[in-house]
Amino acid sequence: MNAPLNAAAENVFPEPVAEAKISARNVSVYYGAKQAIDSVSIDIPKNYVTAFIGPSGCGKSTFLRTINRMNDTIAGARVDGEILLDGEDIYRSGMDVVQLRARVGMVFQKPNPFPKTIYENIAYGPRIHGLTTSKSELDGIVESSLQRAGLWDEVKDRLTDSGTALSGGQQQRLCIARAIAVDPEVILMDEPCSALDPIATARIEELIDELRGKFAIVIVTHSMQQAARVSQRTAFFHLGKIVEYGTTSDIFTNPRQERTKDYITGRYG
Ligand SMILES: Nc1ncnc2c1ncn2[C@@H]1O[C@H](COP(=O)(O)OP(=O)(O)OP(=O)(O)O)[C@@H](O)[C@H]1O
Numbered sequence: 001m002n003a004p005l006n007a008a009a010e011n012v013f014p015e016p017v018a019e020a021k022i023s024a025r026n027v028s029v030y031y032g033a034k035q036a037i038d039s040v041s042i043d044i045p046k047n048y049v050t051a052f053i054g055p056s057g058c059g060k061s062t063f064l065r066t067i068n069r070m071n072d073t074i075a076g077a078r079v080d081g082e083i084l085l086d087g088e089d090i091y092r093s094g095m096d097v098v099q100l101r102a103r104v105g106m107v108f109q110k111p112n113p114f115p116k117t118i119y120e121n122i123a124y125g126p127r128i129h130g131l132t133t134s135k136s137e138l139d140g141i142v143e144s145s146l147q148r149a150g151l152w153d154e155v156k157d158r159l160t161d162s163g164t165a166l167s168g169g170q171q172q173r174l175c176i177a178r179a180i181a182v183d184p185e186v187i188l189m190d191e192p193c194s195a196l197d198p199i200a201t202a203r204i205e206e207l208i209d210e211l212r213g214k215f216a217i218v219i220v221t222h223s224m225q226q227a228a229r230v231s232q233r234t235a236f237f238h239l240g241k242i243v244e245y246g247t248t249s250d251i252f253t254n255p256r257q258e259r260t261k262d263y264i265t266g267r268y269g
Pocket residue numbers: 031034036054055056057058059060061062063074222
């Protein structure tokens with residue numbers, strides 16, 4: 001367990017109840033000279049869904065990407081501060097970033113299956129991470145990952161079809177199955193339903209609820225209804241800072257900050 005944060009300090013938000021899986025300490029992110037995140041500190045628990053909400057451009061996706069070092073892939077992006085995963089600084093030198101991204105998987109706004117078969121989309125990760133020694137074991141991982149993503153029944157007879165031939169909602173469940181297949185501890189989701197219709201969105205939301213007992217899930221969403229439906233913790237971002245963080249019910253029914261209140265009542269954003 002990490003040292004408790006000083007709840008009285010400005011812009012520091014201890015996780016209200018459970019043990020932290022991820023602890024950010026004074027995290028700032030710059031794109032060149034432009035600062036997108038300003039000294040954010042937050043503890044994110046295991047076994048819950050944590051939603052990041054806030055107006056467009058406030059830094060939700062940027063902060064989400066710090067949690068598995070996806071910002072490393074953006075030229076000119078720089079991260080200051082610490083992100084601890086089970087107490088270990090993921091920005092320390094010598095950190096194996098490929099391994100980190102297996103532990104902290106990511107699902108993007110637009111479903112992005114590999115242009116390979118459905119089977120290969122799932123099998124690729126476990127194979128490169130050496131999680132299996134036999135074909136039958138790999139088959140088992142493919143099946144169980146697709147089962148857990150609620151896709152198995154729809155694809156079990158067409159595993160050799162291309163992943164890109166599936167519908168948008170099925171592709172997104174395939175991407176979730178691909179993330180699950182390498183046995184992650186955290187799943188980051190960046191507006192995972194924004195390209196989907198209401199029925200496909202409902203399936204993903206159900207899936208998120210089923211998965212939360214096993215993983216820490218962090219979701220960026222523009223939909224306050226979605227945040228209220230799927231999350232137990234909500235952080236409200238504004239202008240690169242977290243204005244308020246707490247249980248989802250408190251944030252939506254009893255916000256303490258005027259800016260949170262204005263946002264959730266639709267006064268801006
Ligand atoms: N690759 C990039 N290069 C330069 N600036 C960037 C880059 N990505 C994001 N930004 C800037 O950083 C700030 C935060 O952007 P970010 O995408 O994290 O916000 P967001 O809250 O996720 O927005 P949205 O809800 O619209 O997706 C914005 O001002 C944005 O223009």
